[in-house]
Amino acid sequence: MYGQKVLADLREQLAHAAEFDLYAAAFDSAGIDPASIDSWEAFQEVPFVETEDLEADFEANPPEGSLYTAGAMISFSPMGDDLAPMFDTADDLDYQASVNADVFERAGISPGDRVLNTFGYHLFGTGLLVQRGLEELGAEVFPVGPGDSEQAAAFIQEYDVDALIGNPSFATKVGDEGASVEVFVGGGEPFTSIPGYREEVKDALGCDTAVDYFGTRHVLPIAAETTDENGLYVSSEYAIVEIVDPDTGDPLEPGERGEVVVTHRRKDGFPLVRYRTGDLAELERRGDDLVLPDGVIGRTDNRLKVKGVKLYPESIPAVLAGFEGLTGEYSLTVTRPESTDHLEIRCEGSAEEGELAEALADRLIISPDEVVVVEDLDRSGVFDERY
Template sequence: MLDRLNAQLVRLQTQPFYRGRLPERVASEAEFAQRVPLMSRADLSAEMARPGFGAFAPHVPAVRINLSPMGNALVPVMQSAADLRAMEAACARHLDACGIGPGDVCMVTFGYHLFVAGLFYQSQMEARGVACIPHGPGETERAADVARRCGMTVLAGNPSHALKLIEAGCPVPRVFFAGGEAFTGNEALYARVRAAMPDTLLIDSFSLSECLPVARTFPGGSGVHLFDELLYAEVIDPDSGLPVAEGERGELVLTHLQKELQPLVRYRTGDLTVMQRAAPIHGRTVSLPRVVFGRVDSMVKVKGVKLYPSELKAVLLGIDGAKQLRLVISHKVSGGDHVALQVEGNLDADGLGQLAARFKRQTLISADVIEAVEQLDGSDAVIDQRSTQPS
C-alpha cells in the first residue's frame, strides 16, 4: 500500500489543486497522515463551482459526468476512459469472486437519471460479458414480468424494492446486490430479504459518487471489504482529525490511488464507521465490519465517550414499533452524566431491553433509564440539559 500511496503522491505533484501541498513521498502510512492535509466536501464543491471546474479542470477528456448532491448544489463527478476501465477491472475481480459472468442476466433497478448507481452497475456487468436489463426503479409489476421473460439471474437494487419484486412474482436471483439503504446494518430488513431469497448470495455495498466503488461484501468475508486497488482508507477522530485505533468509531477518510479526473486525497466523507484488518478474503484484508452507521454531526461527549446524534438512527434499525429515539443527558446528583433514552412507539419490556443493548453496542454508553412514549415533542435527537444545570 505504501508504494501505491507514494506513486500517487508523485503523480499529483503537478496537479493544480495539490501542487505545493503534498510531500513527494512518505516513509510510512503514519507519516502520510501527519504530512498530508485533509480535504473536505466543501473544498471539492467550491473548486467544482469555479469556471471550467477550477483546479480540477480535466486534463484528459471526461467520458462520463454524473451529478452528486452536496449541500444545495449538484456537483459534477467526472470519469475518464481510464477511470472507467479501472473501476470495471476492480469490479470484475468481485464479480469473479461471486461467480458472475457470461450467461448471467442482471436486472438493474437503481436509478439512472443524473446519478451514478444505475449506469455504474450496468457498465461493470456488460464489461464482464453479463447481459444487462437497465430497468431502473419503480413499476414493480412490469419489472417482475421483464425479469421472468428475460431469465434474470442477478438483481441489483434497493432491498425494499427487491422484496416487492419477489412478491410480484420476480424470479429469485442467484446473486443480489443491495444498495441505497442500510442492509447488513438493518437486521430486520436483512432477515426479510434472506427469507425471501434463502439460497441467494447477498451482497452489501458502500460507495460514494465521488469515490466509486468503496467496498462490498465478498463471499466468505464479514462486513464490506475495501477495493484497495482503487482507494486507501483511514478512520479519524472527526474532532481532532487524528487517526483512531483499529476498531474504534470515527470518520472515514479516502484517498484515490489511481484516478485521473478529480483525484481526492485524504477526503473526509463525513461517514461514521469502524475499520479492521483481518485474514485475506479474496486477497482483501481491510474491511468495514459494520459498513457506515451515521454521519459526522454535532458531537456530544457523554460519560467520557464521543457520541454523534445520527448514530441513534442506526440503533433503531430493525426494532419493530420504534419510530424515533431521543437521548436526554443531564447531571446525576452524585456527579457524572445521567443518560435517559426516550423512544417513540409501542415497545414492550423485551423491545426496550433490545433497544438498550443495541444502544450500548453502538455507542459504548449504558443508558440509566429507558422509556417508551406515545409521541416525542419536537425533532431533536439529543437534548443536553447539562449546561442549564448547576455543576
C-alpha cells in the same frame, strides 16, 4: 496499515494530484513532497480534503472547479443543495469497471449470469458504472433503472434473472411483487447496518446471498461484502481507506470507530486524497484484508461526547429500524444531574425495553442510563441539556 506496493501507487497518485491547484497549494503549505512519502505514517501527514474544501474550490473556479480533467464523462453528485460535477477519463471508467467486476464476482455473480440493474443511469451515472463492471465480468445486464418495481419483478420472473443490484428498499418492493433471485447486491442506502434488514430483503427476494456494497459517486466501490456476508471488504485496488477521529483527525487503530477517510489509489479525473466522507464506520483487520464489519453505521455530523465517549445519534435510526413495533421516532437527552452525564433515549411505538437497550448499547458503544419505550413521544431529536 498498507504495504510498499500501495505506497508506491500512492506516491504516483499524489504526484498526479499535485498537478491540480487545490492539492498543489495544500501539499505546499503542509510541506508535503509526494515523492518522499515512504511510509504509511508519512502518508498520514498529507492534509485531508473536506467537502467544504471542494465546495470552496467549485465556488472559486466555476463551474468545473480546479480538479477538472478533460475526459469521457461529466456526471453529477449532490453537494450541499447543489449538484457538483465529477470527471471520469476513459481510463478511469475502464479501471473502475475491472475493480467492480472483481467485487461483483466475489459477491456471487458469475460470468453469464443475468443481472437486473436498478441503479439510475441518468445524471449521476451510477447505473452506467455498475453496468460496465458487470459487463467486464461477463454478466448479461438488464439496464432497467429505478422506479418500476412491478416491471422489474416481471422481468426477473420471465427471464429467470440470477441477480439483482440496486437500493435495498427498492429490492424489497421487487421481492414483494413476487420476484426471486439468487444474489442481491445492495447499495446507495443503509443496508446491513440495520439489524435484521438483510434477512428481510433475503426473505422478500428468496435469495441465498444478499451483500452490502458501499461507495460514493466519487469512489465506487469503497468496500463490499462477499458471499460470506460477514462485513464489507475494502476494495484496496481502488480505494485506500483510513478511519480517523472526527474531532482531531487523528488516525484510529483498527477496531476503533470513526470517520471514513478515502483516497483514490488510481484515478485521473477528480482524484480524491484523504477525503473525509463524513461516514461513520469501524475498520477491522482480517489477515491481509481491511473490513468495515457493519458497513456505514451513520454520519459523523451531530456527534456529541457523553461520559468522555463520542456518541453518534445518527446511528440510532438503524437500530430502531430493526424493531418492527417502533415508529423510528426517538429523543436522545443528555443531562448532568450530579456532575455526571446522564443519557436517556425514549423511543416511540412498542418493543421489549431490555432488548432495545442492549441493541442501543451495542451500537452506541456506551450504555444509555435509561431506555424507555412510549406510545406517543412528546418531542423527538437530540437534546444536550448539560450546559
